[in-house]
Amino acid sequence: MVGVPRFERGTPRPQTVCSTRLSYTPTPLSVRGIRRNAKPHTRYSPLMTDPFAQEPPGGDLTLSIQGVGAEPPADDGSMRLHVSTTRGEIQGVLHPVEGGTGAVVFVGGASGGIDGPAGNLYSRIPAALTEKQITTLRLDYRHPDNFEECVLDVLGACSVLKGIGASKVVLAGNSFGGAVVISAAELAPIVAGVVSMSPQLYGTSRVEQLDCPLLFIHGMADTVLSHEASEDIYRRANEPKRIVLYAEAGHSLVQASHDIEDLLLEWIPACLSGVTMEGGREEYEGPHRGADSMQG
Numbered sequence: 001m002v003g004v005p006r007f008e009r010g011t012p013r014p015q016t017v018c019s020t021r022l023s024y025t026p027t028p029l030s031v032r033g034i035r036r037n038a039k040p041h042t043r044y045s046p047l048m049t050d051p052f053a054q055e056p057p058g059g060d061l062t063l064s065i066q067g068v069g070a071e072p073p074a075d076d077g078s079m080r081l082h083v084s085t086t087r088g089e090i091q092g093v094l095h096p097v098e099g100g101t102g103a104v105v106f107v108g109g110a111s112g113g114i115d116g117p118a119g120n121l122y123s124r125i126p127a128a129l130t131e132k133q134i135t136t137l138r139l140d141y142r143h144p145d146n147f148e149e150c151v152l153d154v155l156g157a158c159s160v161l162k163g164i165g166a167s168k169v170v171l172a173g174n175s176f177g178g179a180v181v182i183s184a185a186e187l188a189p190i191v192a193g194v195v196s197m198s199p200q201l202y203g204t205s206r207v208e209q210l211d212c213p214l215l216f217i218h219g220m221a222d223t224v225l226s227h228e229a230s231e232d233i234y235r236r237a238n239e240p241k242r243i244v245l246y247a248e249a250g251h252s253l254v255q256a257s258h259d260i261e262d263l264l265l266e267w268i269p270a271c272l273s274g275v276t277m278e279g280g281r282e283e284y285e286g287p288h289r290g291a292d293s294m295q296g
Helices: 119-126 126-132 148-165 174-187 229-237 254-273
Strands: 063-070 080-086 088-095 102-107 134-140 169-175 189-197 213-218 242-245 281-286
Touching: 063 126, 063 148, 080 148, 088 126, 088 148, 102 148, 102 174, 102 254, 119 126, 119 229, 119 254, 126 134, 126 254, 134 148, 134 189, 134 254, 148 169, 148 174, 169 174, 169 254, 174 189, 213 229, 229 242
Parallel strands: 102 134, 102 169, 169 189, 189 213, 213 242, 242 281
Antiparallel strands: 063 080, 080 088, 088 134
């Protein structure tokens, strides 16, 4: 995985910096086929429980990438990413791997953010993925809670990762974002797998169109979005598919945070390697390895 241009905030256009990591040629990305919606969806509304509710009127949305840049690396090697587009700036934190061709995009729920569920899972897991030669992009939505705009953000992220050397990408999202990644996967050929954690139903009506491996994760004690949402999407999805349920975990999945981290560190590299994925339904009664438990 090569890197991206570095630029100072406030300059009108990113300037490419020559180094062993920094090489990116922006290419226009026109995203079509996403239905236009006049109003953002309200968080935790009835829309989240019905995959077919109030389908928005027709009309394509288009996003074009105009430039990509990154701030100087932090001590852990991560870089704050800035993607200039015709619909505004997409930001995120990139954890690049030199020479790696596999990548993961992590997205949050309807409130946005880059730390994720399960005790800041998205902040914890990049170091371990880097050791497995996998680049991580923790994506910050431009307009959290606007489904179509968030799908565009994910598609833009896939284009950027392809531009810096990725050949396969896994998309991972939670809650609202668990449906965003399902919708985005249908439109991005580079996607090799999808992880959907505690997903809402709205935005998943076309999950049967996906032909990549899917992993669903849900807490059976979730009082925000019932685990039946994941069960419903799982039933409609094509093989290979896997659903993992944690009886004592709620919507945030913090009660099973370390179990989930271990699961993703197994599933994501396997998916990117193209190995045959394990499928089926798994239900764990507990106790789970959560944020307050570090036992082996």
